[in-house]
Amino acid sequence: xxxxxxxxxxxxxxxxxxxxxxxxxxxxxxxxxxxxxxxxxxxxxxxxxxxxxxxxxxxxxxxxxxxxxxxxxxxxxxxxxxxxxxxxxxxxxxxxxxxxxxxxxxxxxxxxxxxxxxxxx
Amino acid sequence: xxxxxxxxxxxxxxxxxxxxxxxxxxxxxxxxxxxxxxxxxxxxxxxxxxxxxxxxxxxxxxxxxxxxxxxxxxxxxxxxxxxxxxxxxxxxxxxxxxxxxxxxxxxxxxxxxxxxxxxxx
DNA sequence: TCCATACCTGCGTATATATGCAGATTAATG
DNA sequence: CATTAATCTGCATATATACGCAGGTATGGA
Numbered sequence: 294x295x296x297x298x299x300x301x302x303x304x305x306x307x308x309x310x311x312x313x314x315x316x317x318x319x320x321x322x323x324x325x326x327x328x329x330x331x332x333x334x335x336x337x338x339x340x341x342x343x344x345x346x347x348x349x350x351x352x353x354x355x356x357x358x359x360x361x362x363x364x365x366x367x368x369x370x371x372x373x374x375x376x377x378x379x380x381x382x383x384x385x386x387x388x389x390x391x392x393x394x395x396x397x398x399x400x401x402x403x404x405x406x407x408x409x410x411x412x413x414x
Numbered sequence: 415x416x417x418x419x420x421x422x423x424x425x426x427x428x429x430x431x432x433x434x435x436x437x438x439x440x441x442x443x444x445x446x447x448x449x450x451x452x453x454x455x456x457x458x459x460x461x462x463x464x465x466x467x468x469x470x471x472x473x474x475x476x477x478x479x480x481x482x483x484x485x486x487x488x489x490x491x492x493x494x495x496x497x498x499x500x501x502x503x504x505x506x507x508x509x510x511x512x513x514x515x516x517x518x519x520x521x522x523x524x525x526x527x528x529x530x531x532x533x534x535x
Numbered sequence: 536t537c538c539a540t541a542c543c544t545g546c547g548t549a550t551a552t553a554t555g556c557a558g559a560t561t562a563a564t565g
Numbered sequence: 566c567a568t569t570a571a572t573c574t575g576c577a578t579a580t581a582t583a584c585g586c587a588g589g590t591a592t593g594g595a
Contacts, residue, residue: 300526301435301442303507304500308433313553314422317429321422330572343554345573364562364571375506378499379425385496386424405421434583451542464584466543485541485592 310354315339316347317379320356321405324376327360327369380406431475436460437468438500441477442526445497448481448490501527 311317318337322328330348334341348368351357356375360367370376383405384398432438439458443449451469455462469489472478477496481488491497504526505519 297439297525298435300504300507300522301438304438304503305433305435307503307506308429308438309552312426312429312433314419314426317422317425318418331570340555341572342556345571346554349573361561366572372506378502378506381499381502382425382428383421385428385493385499386421401421404418430582452540461585462542463586466541467584470543482592487542 306354307356310350310356311375311379313347315343316351319344319347319351320370320376320379323357323368323370324373324406327367329365329367331365333368427475428477431471431477432496432500434468436464437472440465440468440472441491441497441500444478444489444491445494445527448488450486450488452486454489 311320315337319333322333322336328336330341330344334344337344348357348359352359352368355371357368358371360369380402383401386398386401432441436458440454443454443457449457451462451465455465458465469478469480473480473489476492478489479492481490501523504522507519507522
Protein backbone atom coordinates (compact mmCIF):
# COMPACT_ATOMS: atom_id res chain seq x y z
CA UNK A 294 0.00 0.00 0.00
CA UNK A 295 2.08 2.90 -1.23
CA UNK A 296 1.34 6.13 0.60
CA UNK A 297 1.84 9.50 -1.02
CA UNK A 298 4.86 10.04 1.20
CA UNK A 299 6.52 6.92 -0.14
CA UNK A 300 5.81 7.97 -3.70
CA UNK A 301 7.20 11.45 -3.08
CA UNK A 302 10.37 9.90 -1.70
CA UNK A 303 10.82 7.68 -4.73
CA UNK A 304 10.10 10.55 -7.08
CA UNK A 305 12.60 12.75 -5.28
CA UNK A 306 15.22 10.04 -5.55
CA UNK A 307 14.66 9.76 -9.27
CA UNK A 308 14.91 13.52 -9.71
CA UNK A 309 18.03 13.71 -7.59
CA UNK A 310 19.60 11.09 -9.79
CA UNK A 311 18.86 13.21 -12.85
CA UNK A 312 19.80 16.51 -11.24
CA UNK A 313 23.37 16.74 -12.43
CA UNK A 314 24.59 18.46 -15.60
CA UNK A 315 26.89 15.59 -16.60
CA UNK A 316 24.27 12.93 -16.04
CA UNK A 317 21.67 14.88 -18.00
CA UNK A 318 24.04 15.14 -20.92
CA UNK A 319 24.87 11.46 -20.61
CA UNK A 320 21.19 10.54 -20.79
CA UNK A 321 20.72 12.74 -23.83
CA UNK A 322 23.77 11.07 -25.31
CA UNK A 323 22.19 7.65 -24.85
CA UNK A 324 18.90 8.80 -26.26
CA UNK A 325 19.45 7.27 -29.67
CA UNK A 326 20.99 4.02 -28.57
CA UNK A 327 23.72 2.36 -26.58
CA UNK A 328 27.23 3.71 -26.23
CA UNK A 329 30.31 2.59 -24.39
CA UNK A 330 31.94 4.55 -21.60
CA UNK A 331 34.81 5.86 -23.70
CA UNK A 332 32.46 7.15 -26.39
CA UNK A 333 30.33 8.96 -23.84
CA UNK A 334 33.41 10.45 -22.25
CA UNK A 335 34.65 11.64 -25.63
CA UNK A 336 31.28 13.11 -26.59
CA UNK A 337 31.07 15.12 -23.38
CA UNK A 338 34.77 15.86 -23.18
CA UNK A 339 35.03 14.47 -19.65
CA UNK A 340 37.42 11.93 -18.08
CA UNK A 341 35.99 8.44 -18.40
CA UNK A 342 36.45 7.91 -14.68
CA UNK A 343 33.88 10.57 -14.13
CA UNK A 344 31.47 8.92 -16.54
CA UNK A 345 31.95 5.66 -14.68
CA UNK A 346 31.23 7.37 -11.38
CA UNK A 347 28.03 8.84 -12.76
CA UNK A 348 27.00 5.55 -14.31
CA UNK A 349 27.25 3.73 -10.99
CA UNK A 350 24.21 5.36 -9.32
CA UNK A 351 22.27 5.35 -12.61
CA UNK A 352 22.92 1.63 -12.85
CA UNK A 353 22.04 1.03 -9.21
CA UNK A 354 18.66 2.65 -9.76
CA UNK A 355 18.13 0.83 -13.06
CA UNK A 356 17.97 3.97 -15.14
CA UNK A 357 20.58 2.43 -17.39
CA UNK A 358 21.53 -1.13 -18.21
CA UNK A 359 24.83 -2.36 -19.56
CA UNK A 360 25.97 -5.01 -21.94
CA UNK A 361 29.59 -6.11 -21.97
CA UNK A 362 31.31 -6.85 -25.21
CA UNK A 363 34.95 -7.64 -24.71
CA UNK A 364 36.41 -4.93 -22.54
CA UNK A 365 33.83 -2.40 -23.62
CA UNK A 366 30.69 -1.82 -21.58
CA UNK A 367 27.78 -0.57 -23.65
CA UNK A 368 25.15 1.33 -21.74
CA UNK A 369 21.57 2.07 -22.75
CA UNK A 370 18.58 3.74 -21.14
CA UNK A 371 16.29 1.27 -19.42
CA UNK A 372 13.37 3.61 -20.05
CA UNK A 373 14.20 5.70 -23.11
CA UNK A 374 11.04 7.76 -22.58
CA UNK A 375 12.82 9.52 -19.74
CA UNK A 376 14.98 11.35 -22.26
CA UNK A 377 11.92 12.77 -24.01
CA UNK A 378 10.40 13.66 -20.67
CA UNK A 379 13.52 15.64 -19.79
CA UNK A 380 13.31 17.55 -23.05
CA UNK A 381 9.80 18.62 -22.04
CA UNK A 382 11.29 20.32 -19.02
CA UNK A 383 13.23 22.75 -21.19
CA UNK A 384 10.19 24.98 -21.37
CA UNK A 385 10.24 25.37 -17.59
CA UNK A 386 13.72 26.84 -17.55
CA UNK A 387 14.08 30.19 -15.97
CA UNK A 388 12.05 32.67 -17.94
CA UNK A 389 13.88 35.78 -16.76
CA UNK A 390 15.22 37.98 -19.52
CA UNK A 391 13.59 36.18 -22.39
CA UNK A 392 12.48 38.55 -25.10
CA UNK A 393 10.65 36.06 -27.23
CA UNK A 394 9.91 33.12 -25.04
CA UNK A 395 8.58 30.55 -27.48
CA UNK A 396 11.37 31.23 -29.97
CA UNK A 397 13.86 30.86 -27.17
CA UNK A 398 12.42 27.52 -26.05
CA UNK A 399 12.48 26.24 -29.61
CA UNK A 400 16.10 27.27 -29.96
CA UNK A 401 17.04 25.57 -26.70
CA UNK A 402 15.16 22.42 -27.62
CA UNK A 403 16.94 22.19 -30.96
CA UNK A 404 20.29 22.78 -29.34
CA UNK A 405 19.62 20.13 -26.75
CA UNK A 406 18.31 17.43 -29.07
CA UNK A 407 20.67 17.97 -32.00
CA UNK A 408 23.45 15.50 -32.68
CA UNK A 409 26.40 16.47 -30.54
CA UNK A 410 28.32 19.16 -32.38
CA UNK A 411 31.78 19.86 -31.04
CA UNK A 412 30.80 23.50 -30.48
CA UNK A 413 28.09 22.60 -28.00
CA UNK A 414 29.99 20.26 -25.76
CA UNK B 415 24.24 31.92 -27.21
CA UNK B 416 23.27 29.14 -24.85
CA UNK B 417 25.54 26.12 -25.18
CA UNK B 418 24.35 22.67 -24.30
CA UNK B 419 26.47 22.81 -21.18
CA UNK B 420 24.69 25.91 -19.97
CA UNK B 421 21.31 24.33 -20.64
CA UNK B 422 22.30 21.15 -18.81
CA UNK B 423 23.35 23.25 -15.84
CA UNK B 424 20.05 25.10 -15.74
CA UNK B 425 18.09 21.90 -16.16
CA UNK B 426 20.03 20.27 -13.36
CA UNK B 427 19.32 23.21 -11.11
CA UNK B 428 15.62 22.95 -11.82
CA UNK B 429 15.63 19.23 -11.11
CA UNK B 430 17.61 19.69 -7.91
CA UNK B 431 15.03 22.18 -6.77
CA UNK B 432 12.29 19.63 -7.33
CA UNK B 433 14.25 16.70 -5.94
CA UNK B 434 12.94 16.74 -2.40
CA UNK B 435 9.93 14.80 -1.08
CA UNK B 436 8.50 17.76 0.83
CA UNK B 437 8.85 20.14 -2.09
CA UNK B 438 7.25 17.67 -4.48
CA UNK B 439 4.28 17.33 -2.18
CA UNK B 440 4.10 21.11 -1.83
CA UNK B 441 3.97 21.53 -5.58
CA UNK B 442 1.27 18.92 -5.87
CA UNK B 443 -0.57 20.75 -3.09
CA UNK B 444 -0.44 23.99 -5.08
CA UNK B 445 -1.56 22.28 -8.23
CA UNK B 446 -5.14 23.41 -8.00
CA UNK B 447 -4.53 26.95 -6.85
CA UNK B 448 -2.89 29.16 -4.30
CA UNK B 449 -2.52 28.29 -0.63
CA UNK B 450 -1.00 30.02 2.34
CA UNK B 451 1.94 28.63 4.29
CA UNK B 452 -0.10 27.42 7.23
CA UNK B 453 -2.50 25.51 4.98
CA UNK B 454 0.35 23.80 3.17
CA UNK B 455 1.98 22.91 6.47
CA UNK B 456 -1.28 21.46 7.75
CA UNK B 457 -1.91 19.49 4.57
CA UNK B 458 1.53 17.90 4.69
CA UNK B 459 1.64 17.62 8.47
CA UNK B 460 4.95 19.47 8.66
CA UNK B 461 6.10 22.45 10.76
CA UNK B 462 5.45 25.68 8.90
CA UNK B 463 9.07 26.72 9.40
CA UNK B 464 10.04 23.86 7.20
CA UNK B 465 7.54 24.89 4.55
CA UNK B 466 8.99 28.38 4.65
CA UNK B 467 12.49 27.03 4.25
CA UNK B 468 11.43 25.03 1.21
CA UNK B 469 9.55 27.95 -0.26
CA UNK B 470 12.60 30.20 -0.15
CA UNK B 471 14.59 28.45 -2.91
CA UNK B 472 11.42 27.80 -4.93
CA UNK B 473 10.70 31.52 -4.76
CA UNK B 474 14.27 32.47 -5.60
CA UNK B 475 14.10 30.39 -8.77
CA UNK B 476 10.61 31.68 -9.63
CA UNK B 477 8.94 28.33 -9.43
CA UNK B 478 6.38 29.88 -7.12
CA UNK B 479 5.11 33.41 -6.64
CA UNK B 480 3.48 34.82 -3.56
CA UNK B 481 0.72 37.28 -2.84
CA UNK B 482 0.37 38.80 0.61
CA UNK B 483 -3.02 39.31 2.09
CA UNK B 484 -2.85 40.63 5.62
CA UNK B 485 -0.45 38.41 7.46
CA UNK B 486 -1.04 35.45 5.19
CA UNK B 487 1.23 34.73 2.25
CA UNK B 488 -0.51 32.91 -0.55
CA UNK B 489 1.74 30.94 -2.86
CA UNK B 490 0.99 29.68 -6.34
CA UNK B 491 2.92 27.86 -9.04
CA UNK B 492 4.44 30.23 -11.57
CA UNK B 493 4.24 27.49 -14.18
CA UNK B 494 1.41 25.15 -13.20
CA UNK B 495 2.34 22.80 -16.05
CA UNK B 496 5.29 21.64 -13.97
CA UNK B 497 2.92 19.78 -11.67
CA UNK B 498 1.48 17.80 -14.57
CA UNK B 499 4.97 17.16 -15.88
CA UNK B 500 5.94 15.71 -12.51
CA UNK B 501 2.97 13.37 -12.58
CA UNK B 502 4.25 12.03 -15.88
CA UNK B 503 7.39 10.91 -14.10
CA UNK B 504 5.45 8.48 -11.94
CA UNK B 505 5.68 5.91 -14.68
CA UNK B 506 9.47 5.98 -14.47
CA UNK B 507 9.53 4.97 -10.83
CA UNK B 508 11.49 1.89 -10.00
CA UNK B 509 9.89 -1.05 -11.71
CA UNK B 510 11.42 -3.71 -9.48
CA UNK B 511 8.93 -6.08 -7.88
CA UNK B 512 5.88 -4.91 -9.79
CA UNK B 513 3.55 -7.74 -10.63
CA UNK B 514 1.19 -5.79 -12.84
CA UNK B 515 3.05 -2.71 -13.92
CA UNK B 516 0.36 -0.66 -15.65
CA UNK B 517 -2.13 -1.27 -12.85
CA UNK B 518 0.51 -0.22 -10.36
CA UNK B 519 1.24 3.01 -12.21
CA UNK B 520 -2.43 3.82 -12.39
CA UNK B 521 -2.79 3.23 -8.69
CA UNK B 522 0.18 5.44 -7.90
CA UNK B 523 -1.05 8.18 -10.19
CA UNK B 524 -4.46 8.21 -8.56
CA UNK B 525 -2.94 8.25 -5.13
CA UNK B 526 -0.67 11.11 -6.06
CA UNK B 527 -3.25 13.30 -7.77
CA UNK B 528 -6.17 12.68 -5.43
CA UNK B 529 -7.26 15.37 -2.99
CA UNK B 530 -5.11 15.03 0.11
CA UNK B 531 -6.69 12.38 2.32
CA UNK B 532 -5.40 12.30 5.86
CA UNK B 533 -4.30 8.70 5.36
CA UNK B 534 -1.85 9.58 2.61
CA UNK B 535 -0.05 12.49 4.18
C1' DT C 536 0.46 50.19 22.74
C1' DC C 537 0.76 45.35 23.85
C1' DC C 538 0.01 40.84 22.27
C1' DA C 539 -0.79 37.07 19.25
C1' DT C 540 -0.51 35.19 14.66
C1' DA C 541 1.79 34.16 10.33
C1' DC C 542 6.08 34.03 8.22
C1' DC C 543 10.88 34.63 7.43
C1' DT C 544 15.91 34.30 8.35
C1' DG C 545 20.20 32.96 10.63
C1' DC C 546 22.97 29.45 12.80
C1' DG C 547 25.04 25.01 14.05
C1' DT C 548 25.27 20.28 13.13
C1' DA C 549 24.48 16.25 10.59
C1' DT C 550 24.43 14.12 6.25
C1' DA C 551 25.01 13.78 1.31
C1' DT C 552 27.32 14.66 -3.11
C1' DA C 553 31.07 15.77 -6.18
C1' DT C 554 35.51 14.95 -7.86
C1' DG C 555 40.48 14.09 -8.51
C1' DC C 556 43.61 10.51 -7.92
C1' DA C 557 45.46 6.01 -6.84
C1' DG C 558 44.86 1.36 -7.31
C1' DA C 559 42.09 -2.95 -8.56
C1' DT C 560 39.70 -5.74 -12.33
C1' DT C 561 38.91 -7.75 -16.64
C1' DA C 562 39.86 -8.88 -21.21
C1' DA C 563 42.37 -8.64 -25.59
C1' DT C 564 47.06 -8.92 -27.60
C1' DG C 565 51.80 -9.87 -28.41
C1' DC D 566 52.94 -14.56 -19.21
C1' DA D 567 53.54 -9.54 -19.52
C1' DT D 568 51.37 -5.48 -21.25
C1' DT D 569 47.90 -2.44 -22.47
C1' DA D 570 43.15 -0.77 -22.79
C1' DA D 571 38.62 -0.10 -20.77
C1' DT D 572 36.30 0.28 -16.79
C1' DC D 573 35.33 0.11 -11.91
C1' DT D 574 36.05 1.08 -6.94
C1' DG D 575 37.94 3.26 -2.79
C1' DC D 576 39.50 7.24 -0.45
C1' DA D 577 40.08 12.05 1.01
C1' DT D 578 38.53 16.58 0.65
C1' DA D 579 35.58 20.21 -0.65
C1' DT D 580 31.08 21.77 -1.04
C1' DA D 581 26.12 21.65 -0.65
C1' DT D 582 21.70 20.46 1.70
C1' DA D 583 18.65 19.45 5.39
C1' DC D 584 16.58 20.61 9.61
C1' DG D 585 15.69 21.86 14.40
C1' DC D 586 15.73 25.83 17.07
C1' DA D 587 16.16 30.60 18.39
C1' DG D 588 15.13 35.03 17.20
C1' DG D 589 13.35 38.66 14.00
C1' DT D 590 9.62 41.13 11.16
C1' DA D 591 5.06 42.42 9.97
C1' DT D 592 0.13 42.63 10.47
C1' DG D 593 -4.29 42.73 12.85
C1' DG D 594 -6.88 42.97 17.09
C1' DA D 595 -7.81 43.98 22.09
